Amino acid sequence: MSQAKEITIYDIADKLKVSPATVSRGLKDHPAISKSTKRKVIDMAKEMGYRSNNFASSLRLNKTNTIGVIVPKLNSSFLSDVIAGIEKILNDGGYNLIISQSLESEKKEIANAETMFNSRVDGLLVSLAYDTQSLSHFEPFFQKNIPVIFFDRVVEHEKCSSIVIDNFKAAYDITTHLIDNKCNNIVHVTGNLSRNVYSERFRGFKQALSDRNISFIPENIIVNNLSLEAGKDAALKILSMSNCPDGVFVANDYCAASCIVELKKHGIKIPHDIAFAGFNNDPISSLIEPNLTNIDYKGFEMGEMAAKTLIGHLSQTQDIKDTQTIVMRHELIIRESSVRNTI
């Protein structure tokens, strides 16, 4: 099993009777190199099956061309789209990608960040875990001026740019839509309110009520981890309420679906008895009966934007002083779960 020896720039140099330096320059787009030698170098490299040794290059340049991505979970249509978007931009930019999932646990997120740091990624793209409190695991990156970009689940930080949607407005719109469909007593099921996406949606929810002169009832907020079980529990809680709600806005589609299923089991008619809205436009929305009204936003584009922003930070040598928050489009998708045709 003689594994064909790996070709180096020295091999190419020998064949071409030039110096390794010339080969190195020829392979890049070095200005001071003649068109003809560049051609020869590139052709010979291809012919000999040369592939550049990233480690040597990384060692020499002290940069790895590798970007780390930390997401709460992988089995999400939205995040999978985000990653596809990130992959597209970074591949085109010649970067490698390391992906890891925090599984919604701060502890695992910390471990992931540490691994990324030790792998010496050039930059980091992060959507925070459900229960992440502190940002101290990103301190090493800040100290080394390694850019960290947050997307979707973000946090304000002077050193970090963020890519988000307008969660406030989205929730405001969807709540208003429920009110327009004759909901006067709306329950809001949401996640950890110290996470921006949930706190903003909560704000939007309250504002919409207030603008329509509906008083906000603290008991109508159910905070849980938005899992399937949590959806079921929320349903039971709703059933036990003395003043049964006529609308429910859940901050996550899966949880909404599981909540709907449970309520239906108990004879609740949706949307007749209770109108429903979710968030994220996961495929489940069009499978659950009735189909789920919710907010759609494009993961792929968010991923592209995050990656582009990161590359922007990376290519300018200066400090990342120009941190920014980029707000992407979202759209209200109205489906049967919230439409009451009381003519």
Next chain:
Amino acid sequence: MSQAKEITIYDIADKLKVSPATVSRGLKDHPAISKSTKRKVIDMAKEMGYRSNNFASSLRLNKTNTIGVIVPKLNSSFLSDVIAGIEKILNDGGYNLIISQSLESEKKEIANAETMFNSRVDGLLVSLAYDTQSLSHFEPFFQKNIPVIFFDRVVEHEKCSSIVIDNFKAAYDITTHLIDNKCNNIVHVTGNLSRNVYSERFRGFKQALSDRNISFIPENIIVNNLSLEAGKDAALKILSMSNCPDGVFVANDYCAASCIVELKKHGIKIPHDIAFAGFNNDPISSLIEPNLTNIDYKGFEMGEMAAKTLIGHLSQTQDIKDTQTIVMRHELIIRESSVRNTI
């Protein structure tokens, strides 16, 4: 912004008045090194905030400690579990992970494999894309004796080990279950029959029919890409059949769910008119109404097994002559979609 200089083994050596070699050995578990110096080295490394430079090490050792994973898609509960299992084992083994999704396209899978190859991964874990025909994009790995392990969507190859479940038996069992529930005319909706998982399930399906003396009707096989739209299309096709089936076995849960939804829209009662079974036990199975009978198998364990097998190949210096096929457990989960209580 003075980025604290990176600590190297030379810095530690200087501080400790020993040689860099000693530090290097101290950091590993080199046998010929005194307990006390080892202690001192490790303590000093921690104190100075040393982190090993993988590139230097990779360059020197000509191995990267990085494993590549290529999966058809990330937004799958099953595959996300697999990846979590892989991650656990590889992290513990000190390996890094590069994950990429082929998005069910051979073309992208080829690109992914190339990226992995150029990143010089030490090994590769692959679940094949829907339409992958050739294995030629893995040739470079075979030639360099870089182990490639397939899982779930596998292919026979003398150089590759595989981790699978017994798809034949699983399909056999689930089909028999449908027959036991008074299905005599079963449609099988499946994917590309050159993919092992689908061909084996098809075999099991046919065998079960045959063993129960039910004749197999070629028209009852619907081959599609198992997407949501495909599920809908399959439903329409089923509705148009002259001899309406009384059972449907779909090789994928999402597709099954979408098919069920469409049939219900057309007034079909499930399981009364048509009993249903899916495959994979995705969370959707317990959200769809009625809940979906199917085959459960543990992604996390499959991932662990794949990673362990890979590490096994990696740690033995010899050739990978001992390729193997590992078959994991599966379980039939019976839910409402297939149970007919005709007393």
Next chain:
DNA sequence: GTGAAAGCGCTAACAT
């Protein structure tokens, strides 16, 4: 426009 040479940080063969 091209070449010579040093050095990125680590490891291992070979000394001692």
Next chain:
DNA sequence: ATGTTAGCGCTTTCAC
């Protein structure tokens, strides 16, 4: 048990 040394493949400064 520890030190010396060379070299992994690449880039780049400084020559010419």
